[in-house]
Every structure is written in structure tokens, then in C-alpha cells.
Amino acid sequence: MTVLAARGVARSFGSRVALEPTDVSLAAGEVVALVGPNGAGKSTLLAILAGALEPSEGTVERPDRVGWVPQRAAHYGRLTALENLRLFAALERVPPARADELAREFELPAETRASSLSVGNRQRLDVALALLSSPHVLLLDEPTSSLDPAQRERVWRIARSVAEDGGAVLVATHHWEELADLTDRTLELVEGRLT
Amino acid sequence: MRAVSLILRKDVRTLLRTPALLLVLLAYPVMIAALLGLVAGYANAKPRVALVDEDGLPAHIVVGHHDFNVEATIKEVSRNVTLVHLDPDEARRELADGKIVAVLTVPPGFVATLQQMTKSPTLEVSVTRGGTSGRVRQQVQALVYTLNQKLQRAYIDANLQYVQLLLHGGDGKFLGESFNVIGLDGTKKVLDTLPQTDRVKRIQRFVHDARLALAQTGDALHATAAPIQLVELPQRGRTASLSAQVQSYALGLTITFLSLVLAAGALAGERDENVLGRLARGLVPPGRLVAAKVALAGVVATVLGLGVAFAFAAVIVIGDAPGGEPWGRLPLLAAGLALTGAALGAVGSLVGALAREARTASLVAVLLVLPIVFLGLIPPEVFAAAGWVSDGLPFAHGVRLFSATLYDLHPWGAVARETAWLVGLGALFSLLARSAVRPFRP
Numbered sequence: 001m002t003v004l005a006a007r008g009v010a011r012s013f014g015s016r017v018a019l020e021p022t023d024v025s026l027a028a029g030e031v032v033a034l035v036g037p038n039g040a041g042k043s044t045l046l047a048i049l050a051g052a053l054e055p056s057e058g059t060v061e062r063p064d065r066v067g068w069v070p071q072r073a074a075h076y077g078r079l080t081a082l083e084n085l086r087l088f089a090a091l092e093r094v095p096p097a098r099a100d101e102l103a104r105e106f107e108l109p110a111e112t113r114a115s116s117l118s119v120g121n122r123q124r125l126d127v128a129l130a131l132l133s134s135p136h137v138l139l140l141d142e143p144t145s146s147l148d149p150a151q152r153e154r155v156w157r158i159a160r161s162v163a164e165d166g167g168a169v170l171v172a173t174h175h176w177e178e179l180a181d182l183t184d185r186t187l188e189l190v191e192g193r194l195t
Numbered sequence: 196m197r198a199v200s201l202i203l204r205k206d207v208r209t210l211l212r213t214p215a216l217l218l219v220l221l222a223y224p225v226m227i228a229a230l231l232g233l234v235a236g237y238a239n240a241k242p243r244v245a246l247v248d249e250d251g252l253p254a255h256i257v258v259g260h261h262d263f264n265v266e267a268t269i270k271e272v273s274r275n276v277t278l279v280h281l282d283p284d285e286a287r288r289e290l291a292d293g294k295i296v297a298v299l300t301v302p303p304g305f306v307a308t309l310q311q312m313t314k315s316p317t318l319e320v321s322v323t324r325g326g327t328s329g330r331v332r333q334q335v336q337a338l339v340y341t342l343n344q345k346l347q348r349a350y351i352d353a354n355l356q357y358v359q360l361l362l363h364g365g366d367g368k369f370l371g372e373s374f375n376v377i378g379l380d381g382t383k384k385v386l387d388t389l390p391q392t393d394r395v396k397r398i399q400r401f402v403h404d405a406r407l408a409l410a411q412t413g414d415a416l417h418a419t420a421a422p423i424q425l426v427e428l429p430q431r432g433r434t435a436s437l438s439a440q441v442q443s444y445a446l447g448l449t450i451t452f453l454s455l456v457l458a459a460g461a462l463a464g465e466r467d468e469n470v471l472g473r474l475a476r477g478l479v480p481p482g483r484l485v486a487a488k489v490a491l492a493g494v495v496a497t498v499l500g501l502g503v504a505f506a507f508a509a510v511i512v513i514g515d516a517p518g519g520e521p522w523g524r525l526p527l528l529a530a531g532l533a534l535t536g537a538a539l540g541a542v543g544s545l546v547g548a549l550a551r552e553a554r555t556a557s558l559v560a561v562l563l564v565l566p567i568v569f570l571g572l573i574p575p576e577v578f579a580a581a582g583w584v585s586d587g588l589p590f591a592h593g594v595r596l597f598s599a600t601l602y603d604l605h606p607w608g609a610v611a612r613e614t615a616w617l618v619g620l621g622a623l624f625s626l627l628a629r630s631a632v633r634p635f636r637p
Contacts, residue, residue: 013636043637044637046637047472047635047637050472050476051475051476051477052471052472052473052475052476052635053472053475053634053635053636053637054634066476068472068473068476070469070472070473070637071637072469073469074468074469074470074472074473075468075470075473076205076209076468076470077468078209078212078213079205079208079209083208087201087205088473088478090197090201091198091201091474091478091479092478129473141637
């Protein structure tokens with residue numbers, strides 16, 4: 001069963017074409033790797049699939065609950081990790097208890113402002129934010145680039161559990177070899193085109 | 196509304212965590228307001244006017260038996276200008292350089308004509324060109340008016356002496372010629388000794404009437420010289436620094452700075468934090484994000500604007516300034532502050548939406564504040580285009596709203612008009628900001 005489908009999605013920024021018309025679908029229970037060199041359009045495709053960026057053309061069908069971890073930290077630096085989680089929980093109409101639960105689960109410092117956290121902790125916070133709504137589809141844009149091995153394993157475990165619960169996961173990465181055991185298939189994007 | 200409220204609360208919390216920023220946001224406009232006050236004071240300072248004496252004014256001049264000390268008289272009549280003695284060449288050069296604003300020349304023969312009292316002597320004035328020439332011309336005219344007032348008494352006294360001669364008779368002098376007149380009193384005495392014929396009686400009646408009429412000449416001459424006299428009544432007025440206008444401008448300047456910089460920085464800050472994409476996923480659409488920043492500007496403008504208003508009120512109450520502080524109008528002022536802050540916040544949001552990052556947005560907003568304020572300060576009669584541009588920005592409407600709110604006896608007409616302007620401008624700039632919010636770019 002397809003849980004997410006993009007048909008002919010493309011995106012240009014001015015005269016620069018970031019993504020050629022592309023079809024992508026994710027089936028329930030699968031974990032898909034998205035690989036490609038820098039600037040290939042992976043982040044653009046993930047942002048379009050997440051609904052963070054309107055495609056220049058094409059359509060996306062997605063479930064209500066989509067979790068997205070952007071490549072660059074995306075949270076409020078002057079708020080603490082817990083305050084970020086509670087704010088986005090409120091915006092997503094998720095009970096605050098879920099925010100507290102994720103803060104504990106990801107061992108995030110409660111009283112420290114996000115801007116003072118290490119790069120790794122900020123990446124964990126972004127993963128936690130993506131999980132607030134208990135998503136059916138998880139879109140991860142190089143989510144483990146700054147994480148230690150234990151934290152990487154935690155992220156992959158979460159991705160596996162989302163898929164096992166009938167959802168789907170799309171992971172953009174440069175380290176697809178470490179996902180070999182996790183992913184069901186691999187998509188390669190080169191110069192804005194799926195090969 | 197829920198999303199707007201959540202982002203607003205987040206922004207307020209963030210702001211309260213940066214007290215140094217808050218302090219600067221408040222202190223900076225207050226400092227600018229104080230400096231503007233000083234500049235306004237300079238505008239009222241005495242202009243430098245050159246006095247060129249081509250007649251060789253003596254130390255004393257006698258006019259109609261009145262002895263005038265020339266230096267003391269000049270000093271007394273030139274309270275509103277700073278008179279400097281220059282020779283003609285210096286005066287011409289300094290007028291051209293702008294070091295003086297006018298040249299008042301005493302031409303040759305001035306004193307002789309003045310003392311003859313048969314025609315008015317002339318002073319010549321050259322005034323600088325440019326925006327201040329009107330004010331300078333008025334001040335020089337005021338100087339000559341004051342001088343005329345002093346001379347008027349001497350002229351009237353001299354003329355009255357001739358009237359006294361006509362009335363009572365005696366020796367007189369005119370244009371250097373001595374003479375003796377019998378006067379109406381002497382004429383009456385002579386007529387009384389003559390046989391009382393009809394013709395003599397008619398002449399006696401004329402003399403009687405003429406004596407009565409001439410007795411009134413003093414008052415008539417004074418009234419002719421000054422048909423309307425201006426008498427300044429003793430009244431303790433409020434000092435300029437506490438005037439309604441200054442309060443309104445101080446409030447306007449403070450919240451213009453706060454609202455513009457805050458809204459611009461806050462909206463551009465969302466991009467810096469890289470959260471625009473996260474918010475754009477149906478959580479907080481761009482329109483609501485702009486609404487949150489507009490609301491933030493409105494809230495902060497209200498709180499800090501009321502703080503400034505209370506500071507003025509404290510000074511007015513402690514100083515027992517006339518008129519007192521209109522405490523009952525403060526709720527209306529609070530509404531005006533919120534509305535003006537929101538409208539200015541919409542302008543700031545547009546800046547924040549167009550800028551690529553918060554630092555650029557804040558810098559542009561700071562640079563915009565002074566032109567916006569100065570456009571609102573320029574009187575339309577001085578430069579009409581400035582008034583038109585200013586009408587398209589919220590500052591001038593806010594100032595007029597504050598002034599009406601605080602001090603107009605019947606404020607509702609002005610309040611309704613300026614409220615309509617502010618609502619319209621706020622909506623327009625909000626829509627522009629909404630359409631200028633750039634999409635998330637990975």
C-alpha cells in the first residue's frame with residue numbers, strides 16, 4: 001500500500017533547476033535510501049515531500065502525519081530543547097506529555113538553550129521534533145551526520161519501528177553503506193534527476 | 196489564532212530573555228527623542244544678524260527731547276537675534292557663507308533724518324536665501340517693530356509739544372527756526388477783552404472747541420500710533436518639553452523604532468533559525484506568521500509606550516505642570532499605541548520578509564526609522580511632497596492619534612480618521628509582507 005506518492009514534482013529557484021520532474025512513492029513498511037552527490041537535489045525533494053516547500057510543478061499525496069528532519073538544524077536557539085518540543089507539540093496539537101516523553105527518550109538537556117547545545121544534541125532535538133506527531137512517514141535528511149554511534153543506532157531503530165508499524169521512511173544520506181541492512185531499496189538522485 | 200498566539204508567546208519569551216536588547220530598544224529611541232528635542236531647541240536659537248553702520252551712529256541720539264543710548268537701545272530691541280557689528284564687505288561675505296542670516300544696514304543720513312522727524316528714515320535688510328529666510332525676515336521685522344515702538348514715544352512727545360504750544364502758546368523751534376505763538380489760551384484772553392459782537396462770540400466758540408479737542412490729542416496720537424495694543428497676560432504655561440506635541444512625538448518615535456526593528460528582526464529571525472520550512476508545513480502559514488510579528492510589535496509598543504507615557508505623567512504630576520496628566524485618556528492611548536505599533540510592525544514585517552537575514556533586516560529597519568520620523572516632522576506647508584509620503588506611513592498618523600487621544604477636547608473625529616488610516620496602512624503592509632515572505636530554501 002502506497003503511503004506517500006509524488007508525481008512529476010519539480011522545483012526551480014529562479015533560473016536554476018534544483019529538481020527535474022520526478023515520481024516517488026513510498027509503500028507501507030519500507031525504508032528507502034536516497035543517495036546522490038552534494039547539490040543533487042536530495043534536500044529539495046525531501047522538503048517537497050514534507051510539505052515544507054511548494055513544488056514548481058507536480059503533486060504530492062501524503063498522510064496527515066509526516067515527520068521531517070531537515071539537513072540543517074531547524075529549531076529556536078533561544079528556547080530550550082524542551083520548550084522547542086512543547087512549542088511544536090502545541091502547533092501540531094500534540095499533548096505536551098509527548099514532548100516531555102521525547103525529551104527524556106533522547107536525553108536532551110532540559111534547561112539548556114538549544115543554541116548552547118552541541119551539534120549532535122541539536123540534531124537529536126530535530127529528530128525528536130520530527131517524531132512529535134508519531135508520524136506515518138518519516139523523511140530524514142542526513143539525520144546522523146553529527147551523531148555518535150549509539151545515537152545513530154537509536155535513530156535507525158526508530159526508523160525501523162516506524163516502518164514496522166506500517167509507515168514508511170525515506171533517508172537521504174551519503175553513508176548508505178551503514179544503511180545496507182536497514183533499507184529495502186535505494187534511489188539515486190544526480191543533478192536533479194532520479195537515475 | 197492559536198498558531199499566532201503560540202508564535203507571539205514564543206517571541207515575547209525570547210525577547211524577555213535578552214534584556215540587553217530590550218534595554219537598547221527602549222533607550223535608543225528615548226536618546227534620539229532627546230537629541231531631536233535639542234535640535235528643535237537649536238531651531239529656536241537666536242540667528243546671527245550683522246549690523247552694518249554706514250552712518251556712523253553716535254553713542255547717543257536725541258529724538259524729540261528723548262536721549263537714546265544707541266548700544267543699550269540696540270541691545271534691548273534685539274533680544275531675538277544676535278547682532279554683530281560688521282563692515283559692509285565682511286557682512287556680504289558672511290551672508291554668502293551662511294555665517295550670518297541677515298544684514299541690517301544703517302545707511303548714511305539715517306540719524307539726521309530721524310532727528311528731523313519730518314519723514315521716516317530707512318534701514319536696509321538683506322536676508323539669506325533658503326528655508327529659514329521667512330523666519331529670519333520675521334525676526335528682523337520684529338526687531339524694527341520694537342525699535343519703532345521705542346521711537347514712537349519720542350515722536351509723540353515731540354508732536355505733543357507742538358500741540359501744547361498751540362494750546363498754551365510760547366517759544367518753539369522747527370527745522371532750526373525759532374518762533375513764538377500766542378496759543379489758544381492767549382487768543383481766548385484777547386477775545387475776552389474785545390467787544391462781544393456776534394463775530395467775536397463765534398471765534399470764542401471756535402477757540403473753546405479747539406481747546407477741548409486739542410486736550411484729547413495725546414490719547415489720539417497714542418491710539419493712532421498703535422491702534423491695537425497687545426498685552427501679555429500673566430499665565431503659567433506648561434514648558435515646551437512637557438507639551439502635548441513633544442509627548443506625542445516622543446511616543447511616536449519610541450514605538451516607531453521598537454516596532455520596525457522588532458518586527459523586521461523577528462520575521463527575518465525565523466529564516467535564520469531555519470524554521471520557516473517546519474512552520475510552512477501547515478503549522479503556521481506565512482500570513483499567520485506575519486500576523487504574529489504584527490501582534491508582537493503591537494504588544495511591545497503598548498507596554499513600552501505606556502511606560503514612556505507614565506514617565507511623562509510622573510514628571511507632570513511631580514512638577515505640578517498646568518493642565519495635569521489626562522489619566523482618564525490612558526486606556527484610549529493604550530489602544531492607539533497598540534494600533535500604531537501593529538501598523539508599524541507590518542512595515543517592519545515587510546522589511547523582515549524582504550531581507551535575507553535578521554542582521555540585514557535589523558540594520559535596514561534602523562536606517563528606515565529616521566527618514567520615516569523626519570518625513571512626519573516636516574510641516575506640509577514647507578515641503579508638500581514630504582506630507583504625501585508621510586501620509587503613506589504610520590508614524591505621522593500615530594503622532595496625530597496620540598495628540599488627539601491625550602489632549603483634544605473632542606478627540607473622536609481625529610481618533611476615527613487616524614484609526615482608519617492606521618488600520619488601512621497596517622492591512623496593506625501586512626499583505627505586502629505576506630506576499631514577500633520567501634519560501635523555505637533547503
